[in-house]
Amino acid sequence: MAPNLDSYFKQVDDLAESFIDRLRKAVAIPSISAEDARRPDVVRMGHFLADELKALGAHVEARPLGPQPHKEYLELPPVIVARYGEDPKKRTILVYGHYDVQPAGKEDGWATEPFELSIDDKGRMFGRGSTDDKGPVLGWLNAIEAHQKAGVDFPVNLLMCFEGMEEYGSEGLDDFINAEAKKFFKDADAVCISDNYWLGTEKPCLTYGLRGCSYYSIEISGPGQDLHSGVFGGTAQEPMTDLVRVMSSLVDGNGKIQIDGLNDLVAPLTDDEKALYKDIAFTMDNLYESLGSKTGIFDDKERTLMGRWRFPSLSLHGIEGAFSAPGAKTVIPAKVIGKFSIRTVPNMEPEDVDKLVFKHVDKVFKALGSKNTINCTLQHSGKWWVASPKHWNFTAAAKAVEKVWGVKPDLTREGGSIPVTLTFEQATGKNVLLLPMGSSTDAAHSINEKLDRKNYIEGIKLLGAYLHYVSEEKME
Amino acid sequence: MAPNLDSYFKQVDDLAESFIDRLRKAVAIPSISAEDARRPDVVRMGHFLADELKALGAHVEARPLGPQPHKEYLELPPVIVARYGEDPKKRTILVYGHYDVQPAGKEDGWATEPFELSIDDKGRMFGRGSTDDKGPVLGWLNAIEAHQKAGVDFPVNLLMCFEGMEEYGSEGLDDFINAEAKKFFKDADAVCISDNYWLGTEKPCLTYGLRGCSYYSIEISGPGQDLHSGVFGGTAQEPMTDLVRVMSSLVDGNGKIQIDGLNDLVAPLTDDEKALYKDIAFTMDNLYESLGSKTGIFDDKERTLMGRWRFPSLSLHGIEGAFSAPGAKTVIPAKVIGKFSIRTVPNMEPEDVDKLVFKHVDKVFKALGSKNTINCTLQHSGKWWVASPKHWNFTAAAKAVEKVWGVKPDLTREGGSIPVTLTFEQATGKNVLLLPMGSSTDAAHSINEKLDRKNYIEGIKLLGAYLHYVSEEKME
Numbered sequence: 001m002a003p004n005l006d007s008y009f010k011q012v013d014d015l016a017e018s019f020i021d022r023l024r025k026a027v028a029i030p031s032i033s034a035e036d037a038r039r040p041d042v043v044r045m046g047h048f049l050a051d052e053l054k055a056l057g058a059h060v061e062a063r064p065l066g067p068q069p070h071k072e073y074l075e076l077p078p079v080i081v082a083r084y085g086e087d088p089k090k091r092t093i094l095v096y097g098h099y100d101v102q103p104a105g106k107e108d109g110w111a112t113e114p115f116e117l118s119i120d121d122k123g124r125m126f127g128r129g130s131t132d133d134k135g136p137v138l139g140w141l142n143a144i145e146a147h148q149k150a151g152v153d154f155p156v157n158l159l160m161c162f163e164g165m166e167e168y169g170s171e172g173l174d175d176f177i178n179a180e181a182k183k184f185f186k187d188a189d190a191v192c193i194s195d196n197y198w199l200g201t202e203k204p205c206l207t208y209g210l211r212g213c214s215y216y217s218i219e220i221s222g223p224g225q226d227l228h229s230g231v232f233g234g235t236a237q238e239p240m241t242d243l244v245r246v247m248s249s250l251v252d253g254n255g256k257i258q259i260d261g262l263n264d265l266v267a268p269l270t271d272d273e274k275a276l277y278k279d280i281a282f283t284m285d286n287l288y289e290s291l292g293s294k295t296g297i298f299d300d301k302e303r304t305l306m307g308r309w310r311f312p313s314l315s316l317h318g319i320e321g322a323f324s325a326p327g328a329k330t331v332i333p334a335k336v337i338g339k340f341s342i343r344t345v346p347n348m349e350p351e352d353v354d355k356l357v358f359k360h361v362d363k364v365f366k367a368l369g370s371k372n373t374i375n376c377t378l379q380h381s382g383k384w385w386v387a388s389p390k391h392w393n394f395t396a397a398a399k400a401v402e403k404v405w406g407v408k409p410d411l412t413r414e415g416g417s418i419p420v421t422l423t424f425e426q427a428t429g430k431n432v433l434l435l436p437m438g439s440s441t442d443a444a445h446s447i448n449e450k451l452d453r454k455n456y457i458e459g460i461k462l463l464g465a466y467l468h469y470v471s472e473e474k475m476e
Numbered sequence: 477m478a479p480n481l482d483s484y485f486k487q488v489d490d491l492a493e494s495f496i497d498r499l500r501k502a503v504a505i506p507s508i509s510a511e512d513a514r515r516p517d518v519v520r521m522g523h524f525l526a527d528e529l530k531a532l533g534a535h536v537e538a539r540p541l542g543p544q545p546h547k548e549y550l551e552l553p554p555v556i557v558a559r560y561g562e563d564p565k566k567r568t569i570l571v572y573g574h575y576d577v578q579p580a581g582k583e584d585g586w587a588t589e590p591f592e593l594s595i596d597d598k599g600r601m602f603g604r605g606s607t608d609d610k611g612p613v614l615g616w617l618n619a620i621e622a623h624q625k626a627g628v629d630f631p632v633n634l635l636m637c638f639e640g641m642e643e644y645g646s647e648g649l650d651d652f653i654n655a656e657a658k659k660f661f662k663d664a665d666a667v668c669i670s671d672n673y674w675l676g677t678e679k680p681c682l683t684y685g686l687r688g689c690s691y692y693s694i695e696i697s698g699p700g701q702d703l704h705s706g707v708f709g710g711t712a713q714e715p716m717t718d719l720v721r722v723m724s725s726l727v728d729g730n731g732k733i734q735i736d737g738l739n740d741l742v743a744p745l746t747d748d749e750k751a752l753y754k755d756i757a758f759t760m761d762n763l764y765e766s767l768g769s770k771t772g773i774f775d776d777k778e779r780t781l782m783g784r785w786r787f788p789s790l791s792l793h794g795i796e797g798a799f800s801a802p803g804a805k806t807v808i809p810a811k812v813i814g815k816f817s818i819r820t821v822p823n824m825e826p827e828d829v830d831k832l833v834f835k836h837v838d839k840v841f842k843a844l845g846s847k848n849t850i851n852c853t854l855q856h857s858g859k860w861w862v863a864s865p866k867h868w869n870f871t872a873a874a875k876a877v878e879k880v881w882g883v884k885p886d887l888t889r890e891g892g893s894i895p896v897t898l899t900f901e902q903a904t905g906k907n908v909l910l911l912p913m914g915s916s917t918d919a920a921h922s923i924n925e926k927l928d929r930k931n932y933i934e935g936i937k938l939l940g941a942y943l944h945y946v947s948e949e950k951m952e
Contacts, residue, residue, distance in 0.1 A: 240792040291712055297713055322792075330793065343709050
């Protein structure tokens with residue numbers, strides 16, 4: 001039975017202006033987690049959310065996380081956890097979002113004040129945090145309010161987990177989730193996160209996979225201190241010369257990883273999977289537009305999407321310790337640290353990747369016959385995540401998309417990582433769904449971040465509809 | 477006839493404390509040319525020199541150089557030119573030095589206050605500028621004073637050119653020298669520069685050659701802006717991947733330049749020249765000590781000295797535009813600029829070097845088949861310089877060394893460049909001699925710069941003795 005959502009949808013439309021006003025209030029709080037001086041604003045934003053939730057009748061707790069690692073003089077902002085509804089006959093859905101934002105200032109090039117919501121005649125609502133992630137977080141609150149005002153029974157028990165440090169590495173959150181998995185979050189039947197974006201601007205998607213990331217450093221050192229290239233050039237083995245050779249051995253210009261055995265770890269591509277990419281709403285022009293150039297590796301959509309989602313990639317990020325300023329400096333750097341990372345995919349176990357990387361780097365460096373010293377280390381790694389898009393959590397969401405937007409959603413993966421996704425899956429043992437509200441042009445993290453009015457309002461309908469469908473979907 | 481220098485030498489010994497006091501006054505003026513706020517101190521140092529010279533009876537002019545290029549709000553410090561003696565029967569020697577210094581601060585790690593001359597029990601006189609180049613500059617003034625007080629006739633007419641911007645690229649000096657070559661400097665019969673160092677700590681040297689330097693940038697760009705490696709890794713051709721490949725094609729780990737045709741430009745090594753290196757006072761331990769490691773290319777002294785002086789070298793200095801800070805950042809840089817330089821030697825014409833570099837970079841990049849864009853440019857170049865050590869200017873200096881230090885000097889070249897050397901040679905058409913006062917351990921440009929008391933006092937004798945011998949040496 002498809003739930004009757006009409007009165008809920010109508011109520012969302014009726015309340016649209018007040019929902020936009022709620023977003024305006026939230027955007028006005030500059031909750032920048034990366035800036036020490038803004039910490040009180042981050043905390044204020046947490047309390048704003050908590051107060052709004054309490055006003056809606058939710059049970060709310062602001063959970064302290066203690067002092068911030070490496071910045072012990074700062075207290076981490078609280079995790080706002082909340083429960084709305086405690087009906088044991090209903091399913092319980094756990095949702096996650098974050099109330100902190102990236103830094104922003106008019107001087108960075110914003111066309112409008114970043115902390116004032118500015119709506120243009122195309123319905124684009126500009127403001128820091130509008131799409132990442134205040135709009136989606138408020139979406140859940142708005143859904144509750146619209147149900148109340150429409151007199152429609154809320155279909156699930158809703159558990160909420162809103163953090164204030166996502167843009168600064170989600171400090172302290174993993175431990176919190178693990179600790180609460182069998183406590184505050186214990187009733188969760190499934191998890192939904194609205195903190196990513198459509199692949200394009202026209203078609204909604206559900207996201208079921210993320211790549212992992214293993215980040216490495218290669219340190220090569222020789223002389224006791226930086227040298228003058230006039231005095232020592234031609235007499236000393238130079239660490240930079242070795243480093244560029246080792247770095248150039250890792251990947252070719254078409255992104256093919258040259259590390260022995262690494263590609264063997266990748267799950268084979270099946271014909272079934274291959275067929276999936278054809279129908280995804282994505283064009284090469286989408287790629288070129290976002291690249292700002294036509295310097296893509298592949299000329300076709302399918303291989304481009306696979307290159308982004310389901311194959312590993314290796315990027316060279318830069319070199320620490322060498323001359324990096326504009327101008328000319330005739331230094332021979334004594335110690336240089338090359339940085340690169342590998343985006344990982346099923347079935348690459350991070351430990352296996354590490355072993356192959358270290359072995360390769362060791363082999364290439366040995367072949368150079370250098371007297372310099374090398375040390376290759378893992379800086380950090382996060383594992384890939386892939387969920388089953390056939391799970392009832394996803395089929396419910398797909399029905400909600402079709403109801404609200406009139407199209408079947410694309411089933412997508414992402415090339416980047418949202419580490420909290422895997423944490424929730426592992427801690428709760430439940431399926432996790434990524435259900436985006438905004439579109440690819442929202443410019444999260446950039447200047448002129450925006451959320452389209454349509455994506456916000458229809459997104460509120462979508463979140464509510466998802467809760468209805470997920471309350472009824474047959475568990476398999 | 478060897479000139480009788482005994483009374484001059486004795487006078488130098490008698491005046492030693494007052495000469496050290498003169499150096500103390502000079503070191504106390506923080507004439508840092510690279511720091512805007514210190515410009516008045518640089519000018520004050522110029523006037524200090526001018527006043528001392530006037531008190532000695534020299535004709536002195538402080539010549540303005542106009543506003544500083546790219547910093548028009550700053551007036552360049554004046555060139556202090558002076559003439560001591562106008563006897564048409566005497567030879568005229570032009571000497572050059574600089575009165576500005578490198579930046580220095582106690583917080584950099586100095587053991588003593590950098591702008592207070594501190595003499596330890598080994599006679600090491602610590603202070604910024606002590607050896608580079610205030611000690612040698614004052615050496616000329618001290619030589620004049622000691623002649624006067626000893627009642628010994630000054631053997632030459634002395635032209636002096638002391639600049640205040642040497643540590644900041646000698647802004648404006650080339651034009652000045654060229655303009656004055658047939659005016660203030662027109663009587664010069666030879667040129668002497670005391671602004672370099674012994675090869676070691678025990679044996680004096682005369683320096684007759686310098687390598688040139690051609691500095692290049694390789695800019696590779698692709699995307700319109702920096703990219704997130706999660707979103708774009710595996711779909712975009714990355715400029716860094718191309719750049720490390722191009723950079724790794726330039727030179728191997730043993731310093732062998734891989735640019736086609738470049739080594740063919742180098743003057744062949746003759747047996748005569750080869751034999752010269754054997755007797756130079758230099759050991760591999762000298763190299764290892766200055767390197768702070770045993771990561772030299774060669775295991776023998778001869779090839780090490782040749783690698784430093786008479787063969788070209790290529791150093792990779794770093795990359796602009798990539799991630800260069802500590803930590804981890806998953807950026808794909810959109811535009812990266814690799815920096816490298818080639819130390820050039822006879823007979824490499826800079827224009828020929830440029831052509832071969834551009835051709836090589838172009839060839840290697842084309843072979844990559846990249847869609848990115850490359851632009852390789854010359855940032856600056858300065859030509860190598862080699863004088864004849866058989867010129868009377870050198871034979872006179874060699875006699876002076878033997879008289880003062882009791883040993884024949886090593887005839888050395890240097891791996892670095894002192895561009896003003898070639899400028900003086902080309903502008904005046906006269907032989908230029910590099911006659912160092914300090915030793916290899918003086919740490920010019922580093923913390924704890926010093927000049928040994930012995931090198932200062934014997935150095936004053938050396939400069940005076942040189943003027944005596946050069947006044948009599950047979951011109952050939």
